[in-house]
Amino acid sequence: MFLIKEIEFIDYNENEVIMINLINGATDIIERNVYNLIINNRFNEIDDEILSCMLERRYLFNSKKEYDGFLEKLDNRIEMLEKRATPNFLVVPSYACNLHCIYCYEQTYMIKGTTNIDSIKMVDIQFDKIDKIMKVYEDNYGRTNDDIRITIMGGEPLLKCNLKTVEYIFEQAKKRNYTIDIVSNGVDLNYYIDLFNKYKNTLDHIQITVDGVKEIHDKRRIFHDGRGSFDLIMENIKLAIKNNILIILRVNVDDTNINELPDLANVLVKEFNNSEKLKPYLYLLQDGGCSGEQNIVNEKIGIEKIFELEEQNPNMAIFRKKFHPENFIESIFNDEPYQPVLRHCGAAKNQFILDCKSNVYKCWHGIGNNDYRVGIFYPKYELNDEKINAWFNRNVKVIPKCKDCKYRYICGTGCPAAKHMSDDNMDIKGPSCVNYDELIKTIILEKMKKF
Ligand code: SF4
Numbered sequence: 001m002f003l004i005k006e007i008e009f010i011d012y013n014e015n016e017v018i019m020i021n022l023i024n025g026a027t028d029i030i031e032r033n034v035y036n037l038i039i040n041n042r043f044n045e046i047d048d049e050i051l052s053c054m055l056e057r058r059y060l061f062n063s064k065k066e067y068d069g070f071l072e073k074l075d076n077r078i079e080m081l082e083k084r085a086t087p088n089f090l091v092v093p094s095y096a097c098n099l100h101c102i103y104c105y106e107q108t109y110m111i112k113g114t115t116n117i118d119s120i121k122m123v124d125i126q127f128d129k130i131d132k133i134m135k136v137y138e139d140n141y142g143r144t145n146d147d148i149r150i151t152i153m154g155g156e157p158l159l160k161c162n163l164k165t166v167e168y169i170f171e172q173a174k175k176r177n178y179t180i181d182i183v184s185n186g187v188d189l190n191y192y193i194d195l196f197n198k199y200k201n202t203l204d205h206i207q208i209t210v211d212g213v214k215e216i217h218d219k220r221r222i223f224h225d226g227r228g229s230f231d232l233i234m235e236n237i238k239l240a241i242k243n244n245i246l247i248i249l250r251v252n253v254d255d256t257n258i259n260e261l262p263d264l265a266n267v268l269v270k271e272f273n274n275s276e277k278l279k280p281y282l283y284l285l286q287d288g289g290c291s292g293e294q295n296i297v298n299e300k301i302g303i304e305k306i307f308e309l310e311e312q313n314p315n316m317a318i319f320r321k322k323f324h325p326e327n328f329i330e331s332i333f334n335d336e337p338y339q340p341v342l343r344h345c346g347a348a349k350n351q352f353i354l355d356c357k358s359n360v361y362k363c364w365h366g367i368g369n370n371d372y373r374v375g376i377f378y379p380k381y382e383l384n385d386e387k388i389n390a391w392f393n394r395n396v397k398v399i400p401k402c403k404d405c406k407y408r409y410i411c412g413t414g415c416p417a418a419k420h421m422s423d424d425n426m427d428i429k430g431p432s433c434v435n436y437d438e439l440i441k442t443i444i445l446e447k448m449k450k451f
């Protein structure tokens, strides 16, 4: 018998241990005496029924050869799926912004404002490149009926002065049957309601950040003259929801707002009455951007704190928690199959970012930063093969430390930008580890309290 190394054992109580398969998410509670037999490879002393269950759920293989063959097939299958992953595109109509948030890393970059090229013409050029990329994809993998998504971001894309450009992006997307989502600060959203109503079937959602109740938010997400933006943003969120527009509300969490999250939860429940058009989530900041590292909360400590706050205030359940192993753990508790990964995110797959200055990027973090661009698309279309391939090849089969890591099918090499928001030394060839051991244990044990 061969026991896979991709297993997490978690002490559940005196008599029981939780056993998790880190490849497929199979999870079982076993008696401690069985656990002791398993970790000491004394399989001939284990009950036949348990053994056959362990084989079926792929904790165990009949031999190392069988395990190696299984992994080879699995890796090939994931590689094929990730190579032909549905392309997604981000377009940046302008780098201008009406806010001056304290942690915004884009402020460190020198690319500001719009381009010399007429912004409507630039949308045509961007969509021309998107068509070319789609053509290559379709030639290689056939036509796709999958949802092709265009994300509009900035700077702040929904500035009042961008209205015509954004409308033209919607027109072009609709023509191709693509879906749009938008990352916005929400300040000028009221000027866009008619447009969104006109393109209801093209717009999927708008993501807006609110960092806490008014007193907290207004210290962080401020106008250039120092005024806070909370009241305006909340009014615009209400307006959007009234018009049936889905708002994904992001809360950037650090040491300065974590304790006030229950207050924000209360405000959201009171104002929006658990509307299905409002989906708030918590994101524990990994990097402080321009504001430095002093307020970053260690993820494990942050997770424990958030669970503790939820115990005291059930309204905290309104927040989805985007912790690192979230997809994996959700698949366990929702009893859904887990899709293992070799790559961390779209940057290492078919994601392309086209800005208003004719730059191409792969990673969101690199937007506006010359060091991270992988090519240009105007006046000629020229991609830097070395840089593009560095992104495509960033997977757990290539990075030596990841090859042997038991969390690789959950992590997929990690996000190289997460720890480098405020510097220029992002190393995309190296691993970007997260302490999955600690995080998985903490979240599973917290969730089991309610299970
Ligand atoms: S910031 Fe990280 S997760 Fe986001 S696109 Fe870049 S590499 Fe991927």
Ligand code: SF4
Pocket (backbone or CB within 6 Å): 396, 401, 402, 403, 405, 406, 407, 408, 409, 411, 412, 413, 414, 431, 432, 433, 434, 436
């Ligand atoms: S980045 Fe670190 S945690 Fe992630 S797969 Fe690689 S070695 Fe494992």
